[in-house]
Amino acid sequence: xxxxxxxxxxxxxxxxxxxxxxxxxSYRVLKPAARKLGLPWVSCHHLRHTxxxxxxxxxxxxxxxxxxxxxRTADISTHYTHPEIEHVRAAMEExxxxxxx
Numbered sequence: 001x002x003x004x005x006x007x008x009x010x011x012x013x014x015x016x017x018x019x020x021x022x023x024x025x026s027y028r029v030l031k032p033a034a035r036k037l038g039l040p041w042v043s044c045h046h047l048r049h050t051x052x053x054x055x056x057x058x059x060x061x062x063x064x065x066x067x068x069x070x071x072r073t074a075d076i077s078t079h080y081t082h083p084e085i086e087h088v089r090a091a092m093e094e095x096x097x098x099x100x101x
Contacts, residue, residue: 052080 012020022044034042048069055065066077 049080049082052077053082053084056081057084 014020026044030042030044030047031040034040051068052065055068060068062074062077065081066074069077069080071077071080
């Protein structure tokens, strides 16, 4: 039975101290809640993208963003991060000196 070995493991545990199984949590908690909200497509994978994007928006470094979901490389964390379109537009306007069409 897997047990946690240290404080640096940012995961949730069952009442017996073992890691939660993502499939069980998704089936029992996430999917029913998402369906009630009219979002049946939501999955843990979507939450990973949301977390990476919000961490980026909060100004976390790539190393900090990498540590949250436990990605092995910065490239993976970057893949999960989606830039805010309004920030991209503002940067493009500033670079070009005018508003885009």
